[in-house]
Amino acid sequence: MTETETYDVIIAGGSYAGLSAAMSLGRSLRKVIVIDSGDPCNLQTPHSHNFLTQDGSRPADIAAIAKEQVSRYTTVKFCSDTAIRGYKDGTAFIIETVGVRRFAAGKLLFATGIRDIYPDIPGFKECWGISVIHCPYCHGYEYRGKHTAIMANGERAFHLVSLVYHLTKKITVFTSGEPLFTDVQLEKLTEHDVRVITTPVTEILHNNGYVNGLVLQDGEKHNVETAYAAVPFEQKCAIPAALGCAFTEQGYIQTDSFQQTSVAGVYAAGDNTTMMRSVASSVAAGSFAGAAINRELAAAAF
Structure with a gap:
């Protein structure tokens, strides 16, 4: 025993x-x-x-x-x-x-x-905690002024945009599906020139964990340097x-x-x-x- x-x-x-x-x-x-x-x-x-x-x-x-x-x-x-x-x-x-x-x-x-729990997106796991990040307080300063993706939807995405917008104005939201924003939130995003893309993200392009682009389901590529993700x-x-x-x-x-x-x-x-x-x-x-x-x-x- x-x-x-x-x-x-x-x-x-x-x-x-x-x-x-x-x-x-x-x-x-x-x-x-x-x-x-x-x-x-x-x-x-x-x-x-x-x-x-x-x-x-x-x-x-x-x-x-x-x-x-x-x-x-x-x-x-x-x-x-x-x-x-x-x-x-x-x-x-x-x-x-x-x-x-x-x-x-x-x-x-x-x-x-x-x-x-990582999404089934090639490149996500390799970038998590390096350039695919969860918190602007922990990592946002290092990516200030950079082309930034928000990989989230609804309230979580809107909250992240509101925080990140003070660090960079180059923000695109990728909802990977039907956007779940209220009319007021959509108006705010439009007012601040934040684009919302609904086509699913199918791959994160990177160099040793550092993002250099997102590939969408339709083959379109978006050149971004970091991504915030809610997982x-x-x-x-x-x-x-x-x-x-x-x-x-x-x-x-x-x-x-x-x-x-x-x-x-x-x-x-x-x-x-x-x-x-x-x-x-x-x-x-x-x-x-x-x-x-x-x-x-x-x-x-x-």
Whole structure:
């Protein structure tokens, strides 16, 4: 039988939110295990922006520095593995991994992120996070003034246009189908010379992940230098759902102001809880989650 390793807190996910929480807990001398598969959603993103002291750094470099610093706290341990099963056993939560390890703790933190679901368009995956982007705050400055595509429809597309328009006036919306804009939105787009093209995009032309054009179903090519895309996602980890955690209508894990889920003792932080996908917001949420967990542990023991 696999031996059960016992900790104060199990953190599933060792990227920015998970490492930030681990640092908060390690500084409070909590016994913590961080389980991480080493497969973050921004694996191929070359630069991180809008994060003080790290603007322009590679996301992987930020994570490496963070892990090295967290590793200095001797009560924090790491497990290079993937959590695949979780359940409650009396007062403890049990997490089992692909590598047949089993951990027990009174508190759980899921910082497991999300998985983007790419459209079946050649070139999309290769460009995602490089020049096909999701957030003007993270990447918009680098593409200011460039010919820009918005690959989205309806409210999401209109929202992106309104944000990106301050960065570039060279915007074309590609809805890949019947446009879902209100009459007022269409008037606004026309007023600002934003063209709407309904013919589906069938290929993204690029050079090592950097967009240089879109090919449409009718063979027409549009020379653009970047594209914003709204893509669906799924939770990377199924354990929160199995434990009974509530989710928002958008598919994020529901948390309160202390990063507590609907299940007592279970917390979540990072991209799996919010549409604000950035290193800075994940670090902030993880740090707060760690403090909130420590507060509960301290109150129970005092």
